[in-house]
Amino acid sequence: MISLDSFSKNQQEAIITNDKHLRIIACAGSGKTTTVAGKVAYLLDCKNGFDIKPENIIAFTYTEKAAGELKNKILNNVGRYRGMADMYIGTIHGWCLKSLQENQYEYQSFSVLDDIKLKLFVDKNYDIIGMKEVTKLSNPSVSLRRFIDTSLFIKIMDIVRESEIEKNRNFPDNILKAKNKYQKVLLSKRYFDFSMIMEKALECLQDDTNLAKSIRANLKYLIVDEYQDVNPLQEKLINRLQEISGCKLVVVGDDDQNIYQWRGSNNKYIINFEDKFDRDKVKTIPLSLNYRSSEGVTILSETLISNNVKRILGKKMESSKSQNFKRDSDILYNRYTDVNLENEAIAQYINDILGVKFKDNDDVEPRGVAFSDVVILLRTWNKASSIVQALEKYNIPYITAGVNQLFEMDEIKAALAIFNYLYGDIDEEQLKEKWLDIPHAKIKLEKIDHAISQLSEKKPSIGEIKDNWEYSLQDIFWNFLSNAEVYEENFIDSSSKELEQRSKERAEIIFFNLGKFSQVINDFETINFNSTSPNFHLFSFLSFITYVAKDYYPEGWLNNPYKTPNAVQIMTIHQAKGLEFPCVVIPGLNHNYLPSKKRGGLSEWHFLDRSLINEQSRYEGDDDKEDERRLLYVALTRSQKYLLLTQAPDLNNRLYKKESLFVQELISAKINSSPIMITDLKHKFSISEKIDPKPKEKIKNISLDFTSLKDIFECSYRFKLISVFGFCYPLNQRMGVGRSFHNCLMEIHKEAKKGFLLSEDELSELINRQTHFPYLTKSIKLSKPLYDKVKNNVEEYYKDNLDEFKNIEFVEQEIQYKIDSNILVVGRIDLIKKIGDSGHYETTIVEFKSDEDDADAPLTKDQLKLYALGHRELTGEMANYIMTYVIGKNKPKAPVKLYDNDLEEIQQKIKDSVALIRDEKFILTDEREICSENCYQIRLCSNRIKYNIKPRR
DNA sequence: CGTTTTCCGTTTTTT
DNA sequence: ACGGAAAACG
Numbered sequence: 010m011i012s013l014d015s016f017s018k019n020q021q022e023a024i025i026t027n028d029k030h031l032r033i034i035a036c037a038g039s040g041k042t043t044t045v046a047g048k049v050a051y052l053l054d055c056k057n058g059f060d061i062k063p064e065n066i067i068a069f070t071y072t073e074k075a076a077g078e079l080k081n082k083i084l085n086n087v088g089r090y091r092g093m094a095d096m097y098i099g100t101i102h103g104w105c106l107k108s109l110q111e112n113q114y115e116y117q118s119f120s121v122l123d124d125i126k127l128k129l130f131v132d133k134n135y136d137i138i139g140m141k142e143v144t145k146l147s148n149p150s151v152s153l154r155r156f157i158d159t160s161l162f163i164k165i166m167d168i169v170r171e172s173e174i175e176k177n178r179n180f181p182d183n184i185l186k187a188k189n190k191y192q193k194v195l196l197s198k199r200y201f202d203f204s205m206i207m208e209k210a211l212e213c214l215q216d217d218t219n220l221a222k223s224i225r226a227n228l229k230y231l232i233v234d235e236y237q238d239v240n241p242l243q244e245k246l247i248n249r250l251q252e253i254s255g256c257k258l259v260v261v262g263d264d265d266q267n268i269y270q271w272r273g274s275n276n277k278y279i280i281n282f283e284d285k286f287d288r289d290k291v292k293t294i295p296l297s298l299n300y301r302s303s304e305g306v307t308i309l310s311e312t313l314i315s316n317n318v319k320r321i322l323g324k325k326m327e328s329s330k331s332q333n334f335k336r337d338s339d340i341l342y343n344r345y346t347d348v349n350l351e352n353e354a355i356a357q358y359i360n361d362i363l364g365v366k367f368k369d370n371d372d373v374e375p376r377g378v379a380f381s382d383v384v385i386l387l388r389t390w391n392k393a394s395s396i397v398q399a400l401e402k403y404n405i406p407y408i409t410a411g412v413n414q415l416f417e418m419d420e421i422k423a424a425l426a427i428f429n430y431l432y433g434d435i436d437e438e439q440l441k442e443k444w445l446d447i448p449h450a451k452i453k454l455e456k457i458d459h460a461i462s463q464l465s466e467k468k469p470s471i472g473e474i475k476d477n478w479e480y481s482l483q484d485i486f487w488n489f490l491s492n493a494e495v496y497e498e499n500f501i502d503s504s505s506k507e508l509e510q511r512s513k514e515r516a517e518i519i520f521f522n523l524g525k526f527s528q529v530i531n532d533f534e535t536i537n538f539n540s541t542s543p544n545f546h547l548f549s550f551l552s553f554i555t556y557v558a559k560d561y562y563p564e565g566w567l568n569n570p571y572k573t574p575n576a577v578q579i580m581t582i583h584q585a586k587g588l589e590f591p592c593v594v595i596p597g598l599n600h601n602y603l604p605s606k607k608r609g610g611l612s613e614w615h616f617l618d619r620s621l622i623n624e625q626s627r628y629e630g631d632d633d634k635e636d637e638r639r640l641l642y643v644a645l646t647r648s649q650k651y652l653l654l655t656q657a658p659d660l661n662n663r664l665y666k667k668e669s670l671f672v673q674e675l676i677s678a679k680i681n682s683s684p685i686m687i688t689d690l691k692h693k694f695s696i697s698e699k700i701d702p703k704p705k706e707k708i709k710n711i712s713l714d715f716t717s718l719k720d721i722f723e724c725s726y727r728f729k730l731i732s733v734f735g736f737c738y739p740l741n742q743r744m745g746v747g748r749s750f751h752n753c754l755m756e757i758h759k760e761a762k763k764g765f766l767l768s769e770d771e772l773s774e775l776i777n778r779q780t781h782f783p784y785l786t787k788s789i790k791l792s793k794p795l796y797d798k799v800k801n802n803v804e805e806y807y808k809d810n811l812d813e814f815k816n817i818e819f820v821e822q823e824i825q826y827k828i829d830s831n832i833l834v835v836g837r838i839d840l841i842k843k844i845g846d847s848g849h850y851e852t853t854i855v856e857f858k859s860d861e862d863d864a865d866a867p868l869t870k871d872q873l874k875l876y877a878l879g880h881r882e883l884t885g886e887m888a889n890y891i892m893t894y895v896i897g898k899n900k901p902k903a904p905v906k907l908y909d910n911d912l913e914e915i916q917q918k919i920k921d922s923v924a925l926i927r928d929e930k931f932i933l934t935d936e937r938e939i940c941s942e943n944c945y946q947i948r949l950c951s952n953r954i955k956y957n958i959k960p961r962r
Numbered sequence: 963c964g965t966t967t968t969c970c971g972t973t974t975t976t977t
Numbered sequence: 978a979c980g981g982a983a984a985a986c987g
Contacts, residue, residue, distance in 0.1 A: 071976070071977085072976065072977080073976095073977085100976085100977060101977080102976090102977045103977080121977085123976095123977080124975090124976090124977090202977095203976085203977045204977090206977085207977095238976095268974080269974085269975080269976085271973085271974065271975095272974085272975070272976075388973075388974080389973050389974075390973085390974090391972090391973090581973090581974065581975090582974080583973095583974050583975065583976095584974090584975085605973060605974080606971090606972075606973085607972095607973095608972065608973065609971085609972060610972070630973095640974085662970095662971075663970070663971085664970085664971065664972085
């Protein structure tokens with residue numbers, strides 16, 4: 010457990026104050042996450058007498074990444090503490106979904122649409138989804154247009170559901186009608202969008218449901234991170250949870266870092282938090298000591314933000330001075346006569362700062378600044394391409410997710426050409442050319458010809474359509490890659506050592522992009538798998554690419570969680586929130602850029618009356634520039650020590666000629682009455698200050714589930730193809746059988762555990778509810794047999810296992826197992842049975858497999874052993890047996906006795922696998938036995954040639 | 963030099 | 978569709 014000594018006085022107070030609602034105002038770099046993690050550990054430590062168990066605490070964060078970091082810190086604090094898997098640490102949306110599905114079983118078969126899939130879904134269902142109901146305020150005969158205004162419609166639906174309506178007002182009938190239609194269509198196809206998950210969860214909490222009961226019984230502390238970013242709907246949910254349970258609220262945030270107001274978040278909730286409660290029941294603790302940045306950075310930022318009026322009174326960020334501040338070199342503001350000069354100067358500055366001594370903290374020796382220590386922060390992406398050009402000119406490595414669109418990459422142009430060819434837009438020669446155009450590709454001519462001839466058989470026929478056609482673009486894509494023998498190795502040039510290294514990296518990027526393209530197909534087919542004809546399917550895919558996907562998908566190497574190259578990062582200020590860098594460059598301090606110009610054009614407010622929404626102006630930006638000032642504040646406070654701000658008039662754009670009004674505010678910042686920011690000093694760092702550049706070793710937090718772990722166990726290259734490159738497997742109409750089985754059994758077991766036996770009618774109703782085949786086409790012959798298969802097998806299972814139901818201990822139990830300080834394995838156990846009385850009993854962990862899975866595989870045993878490990882972590886007890894139950898064959902396999910060394914063995918196996926991921930050793934297996942037609946990735950793997958394997962269709 | 967007219971250019975993103 | 982900057986006007 011933790012010691013309080015390592016915390017500051019205010020941090021300690023935040024940790025030990027637990028009898029009141031707490032507002033922690035945490036400035037940038039104040040050790041917020043560490044403090045919250047410390048607080049949780051303090052609450053759990055029985056020495057402190059709180060009688061708090063993991064399930065009594067819920068912690069909400071805004072991103073999965075933030076959740077991962079918090080979880081990791083908490084687990085490192087508490088060590089092996091029993092039952093930690095029962096503590097919810099994650100996003101609000103994640104919690105809502107989980108709670109809904111646990112409480113209302115029919116939601117088990119639902120899935121959540123992300124924004125691109127939602128867009129596809131709305132367009133597909135344009136006629137019935139309510140888009141036509143939304144009409145222009147100035148001219149009610151004009152309604153939202155299909156394809157063109159889809160994202161406006163989605164925005165309006167979000168505002169309608171997530172914002173707070175003005176008192177005594179109501180939405181007009183057409184908007185309400187649209188909302189009802191929209192939600193009805195989503196529900197009927199068993200989909201949620203993000204707002205709906207929260208709305209439904211809130212609804213569920215209004216009544217005295219099982220969920221409400223469980224909250225009342227369990228919840229004692231509700232922690233909300235980034236509280237400045239909650240929107241009205243989230244605030245309602247938080248309040249509801251608090252009212253039901255009477256729990257203590259712990260909100261953590263910084264009103265100065267609210268930069269998502271245009272998305273509906275409202276700063277007032279954190280500013281007015283204390284007013285919600287009686288004076289003596291609430292406390293505010295400021296964490297205003299910044300451990301990240303030098304005094305120069307800290308006072309500069311503070312001077313800027315103090316120009317904002319709408320903020321919590323009397324707060325002031327101060328520096329811990331863990332970084333020293335050197336005037337005249339650390340913080341520079343340079344003006345140039347032209348943007349091109351500005352960009353080149355930035356490139357020169359980066360080259361110059363390389364190797365300058367930097368200390369990560371007081372306890373370590375200084376190292377030289379490396380490329381990866383530098384970040385260039387942008388207000389808008391349109392600035393990026395000219396900066397990239399300058400960096401390329403000076404040979405500075407960089408990574409970014411916003412400059413190159415995915416569809417501008419050669420390999421993606423080639424991949425897309427496959428479908429242009431199928432549709433008849435281009436001929437064989439043009440398609441061939443596209444593939445041979447990819448730089449450094451060693452694709453064999455005859456293989457490309459072979460692939461194209463195979464492809465030509467897949468051209469959709471215009472004539473009659475077979476009743477049960479299946480036309481999978483994903484399958485076509487995979488087969489093409491396989492037939493043309495497009496393998497990662499074919500992009501590697503081994504003629505010299507240096508070339509080999511460079512081309513290896515390029516090959517990875519090419520495959521990463523092809524993997525992205527596979528995801529694009531998957532996004533499209535998830536929604537549109539059941540089209541009216543193959544030809545139309547192809548046509549709508551190509552339209553989707555041209556009109557939607559083209560400027561939607563970035564080339565995402567930056568987001569690759571398993572790679573941290575030594576390169577300058579370019580990102581938007583929004584993306585940089587929560588990060589820190591030794592050196593921050595903020596270019597383009599121009600009027601109309603930062604602060605940015607308000608946007609013109611058709612907006613949601615031409616369809617939705619502004620006066621309906623409480624504090625509507627926050628969506629559009631206030632006139633006083635406070636939003637934009639906060640943005641610059643966030644950008645500045647990312648820096649630990651070095652800051653370069655630059656400005657130049659853009660000769661080609663009349664909007665960006667004047668200097669930003671924030672510059673004067675920054676110039677006025679002073680320490681001991683001399684200015685902090687040095688203006689127009691073209692500083693050179695002296696050679697004597699420099700040592701060898703050495704990138705900081707970044708510790709990656711990795712969370713693995715059994716599915717990905719299974720891949721590494723078997724073949725680490727398969728893991729690379731799926732988890733690193735992101736290839737998606739082709740969909741097919743039969744999908745959903747396994748999940749339907751699973752959900753049926755889950756519900757049966759949960760009911761049985763409560764002691765309910767089901768009548769025949771109830772059972773068939775249950776099966777109806779849980780059976781779902783999302784990709785079945787409308788002209789279905791398959792529907793009945795698939796449904797019957799689920800029904801027969803579930804009914805048989807129910808009959809055969811009536812006697813066993815009384816032994817159920819856990820159903821769908823979440824487990825987690827910490828491998829080391831940054832690696833967590835998570836999973837969910839289908840069923841745990843306990844036989845015998847309290848004096849002497851035996852525990853069995855059960856995993857269900859449908860007959861399509863290979864239940865005999867040795868890997869299933871590994872999976873169960875892993876679960877046993879998680880079970881021991883959860884309960885402190887060692888399970889006695891593990892067993893699988895094959896549903897299709899409807900027979901249990903005999904339980905296998907579990908021994909201590911089984912758990913040690915699996916632990917070691919996981920450790921070895923994780924080491925492979927860390928060292929990025931995703932190698933092809935050399936063992937023939939592992940490669941077979943059953944490996945579903947064999948089509949993308951050169952072992953198919955080496956071992957001459959025919960992929961299974 | 964102040965006012966009116968014309969014409970140009972046009973975010974941020976997570977769940 | 979609209980704000981803002983430059984050009985044109987008086």
